[in-house]
Amino acid sequence: MKRWIWVPILIVLAGVVVTWRAFTMSVPHRPDVAATPETVARGAYLVRAADCVSCHTVPGGTPFAGGRAFDLGRFGTLYSPNITPDRQTGIGSWSDDDFRAALQLGIGKGGVHLYPAFPYASFTLLSDADVLAIKAYLFSLAPVHSTPPADAMRFPFSERFLMAYWSWLFDSNRRFAPDRTQSDAWNHGKYLVEALGHCGECHTSRNLLQAVERSKAYGGALTQQWKAYDITPDQAGGIGGWTDDDLVSYLSTGFAKDHGPASGPMAEAVSNSLRYLPLEDIRAIVTYLRSLEPIPSVVPVEDAAPSTDVANLEYGHQVYVRECANCHRADGTGTQSQYEALHGAETLADAQAINLTQAVLYGSTLDTAQGHFFMPRFGTGLTDTDLAAVIDYASRQLGGHSANLTPQDIAARR
Ligand code: HEC
Numbered sequence: 001m002k003r004w005i006w007v008p009i010l011i012v013l014a015g016v017v018v019t020w021r022a023f024t025m026s027v028p029h030r031p032d033v034a035a036t037p038e039t040v041a042r043g044a045y046l047v048r049a050a051d052c053v054s055c056h057t058v059p060g061g062t063p064f065a066g067g068r069a070f071d072l073g074r075f076g077t078l079y080s081p082n083i084t085p086d087r088q089t090g091i092g093s094w095s096d097d098d099f100r101a102a103l104q105l106g107i108g109k110g111g112v113h114l115y116p117a118f119p120y121a122s123f124t125l126l127s128d129a130d131v132l133a134i135k136a137y138l139f140s141l142a143p144v145h146s147t148p149p150a151d152a153m154r155f156p157f158s159e160r161f162l163m164a165y166w167s168w169l170f171d172s173n174r175r176f177a178p179d180r181t182q183s184d185a186w187n188h189g190k191y192l193v194e195a196l197g198h199c200g201e202c203h204t205s206r207n208l209l210q211a212v213e214r215s216k217a218y219g220g221a222l223t224q225q226w227k228a229y230d231i232t233p234d235q236a237g238g239i240g241g242w243t244d245d246d247l248v249s250y251l252s253t254g255f256a257k258d259h260g261p262a263s264g265p266m267a268e269a270v271s272n273s274l275r276y277l278p279l280e281d282i283r284a285i286v287t288y289l290r291s292l293e294p295i296p297s298v299v300p301v302e303d304a305a306p307s308t309d310v311a312n313l314e315y316g317h318q319v320y321v322r323e324c325a326n327c328h329r330a331d332g333t334g335t336q337s338q339y340e341a342l343h344g345a346e347t348l349a350d351a352q353a354i355n356l357t358q359a360v361l362y363g364s365t366l367d368t369a370q371g372h373f374f375m376p377r378f379g380t381g382l383t384d385t386d387l388a389a390v391i392d393y394a395s396r397q398l399g400g401h402s403a404n405l406t407p408q409d410i411a412a413r414r
């Protein structure tokens, strides 16, 4: 027999072993435990901190009833399931084992392999007790009878079994282990950031297989068409220049003086989750972020040369005065609330004007203890020419540089 014959044999054997391991992943069987008022209360806190509601609710819909669309680009569209305790359409018939398998391994009831749009590779760090507290809370809610739309994933991604390999490769299946050389606050912050808040699901870039790149943790990423900026202590692109008070204010109220408001997906994280956390939690998050290795921003925010197109700038000025100045003032200092004060916002320094374009096209909503703040969407009212001009003008006037976007750029981002 020729020696080379071993190469395909070994490849096939390795494939068999990996397949066997990927499809036999399971959680150790344990009998269900009864919920207590304490576990339900703990679960309510954890569900807030993990922001389950943002993804499992359609805007304006019944909380946790599912149906929110996830546009995964070339992979297709996915709809979040109903996680209320309805027995037919929700998770009412799930055992503790079923629920742990979903949050820790991405395996739904009956062995359904779940897509990583559900951030189970972060939730896998949750302790068993916390996972069951989350279940206890969800099961204390009123069941809602509601079936989300059917998924529209494209072949081959529509083949759910492929996700077994993904989970085997990228889900550590490890619970959080405190580092005894660090303070309690640091460990608590790490649990909040990595396990519950799943900050890295947005703020860390992904590889070709859609797994977060550990070597670039928190160095920023393009997520849902928004730039989730670098949140490592890097001086240039990250939070190196922010004071602790700035960070606490931004995370708990959605606004920090000289850094502007949180918009889009971050406004949602603040509105539905971070603003409810006790201040010690927010401080613990800041303690942990400060200890991260500084990473130069993966989605750099760079100045562009000032625009020389005077006619376009003048046109943008007119649009700005008509559409924006009643809230943001001519100089961007805001009128009704500090939330309209844009000074220093990273978003205005970005030559690509990614988040600025998103905010103007789709608007943004922020709910905090300070009130309800709302920026309308202009994508339906203004033309691409208006939008390119006003975005360029806002960048110039408020951020001190130009975006130089063309109407074609705007059309491509719609
Ligand atoms: C970033 C968005 C996101 C967040 C945050 C999120 N989920 Fe999900 N979840 C999803 C999506 C999308 C799916 C569907 C995955 C699929 O169809 O493969 C899902 C699926 C599930 C399932 C499987 C249900 C079923 O019928 O198969 C459970 C259970 C679940 N999530 C619970 C939770 C809990 C509990 C939390 C908070 C601790 C949470 N999710 C947070 C997006 C999210």
Ligand code: HEC
Binding pocket: 192, 193, 197, 198, 199, 200, 201, 202, 203, 223, 226, 227, 228, 229, 230, 231, 238, 239, 247, 250, 251, 259, 261, 262, 263, 264, 265, 266, 267, 269, 285, 346, 347, 355
């Ligand atoms: C759903 C995606 C998402 C999640 C989850 C998320 N972020 Fe963000 N974050 C963003 C986006 C997008 C921005 C930019 C917002 C803007 O332009 O106003 C942002 C902005 C920020 C900023 C401001 C950075 C700057 O330079 O202006 C900080 C700080 C931050 N996030 C921290 C966190 C922390 C801590 C967590 C976890 C507790 C978290 N984020 C979770 C998407 C997210």
Ligand code: HEC
Binding pocket: 260, 261, 262, 263, 264, 267, 320, 323, 324, 325, 326, 327, 328, 339, 340, 342, 345, 346, 347, 348, 355, 356, 359, 360, 364, 365, 366, 373, 374, 375, 376, 378, 390, 391, 394
């Ligand atoms: C009805 C009042 C209103 C109008 C009109 C309005 N905005 Fe806003 N805008 C807000 C509020 C409130 C916020 C902060 C809330 C948020 O971002 O979620 C905001 C946020 C922003 C941000 C901050 C983005 C960030 O994350 O740092 C930018 C930039 C912005 N607006 C630009 C504009 C431009 C350009 C126009 C005109 C095309 C405009 N706004 C019109 C109220 C308004």
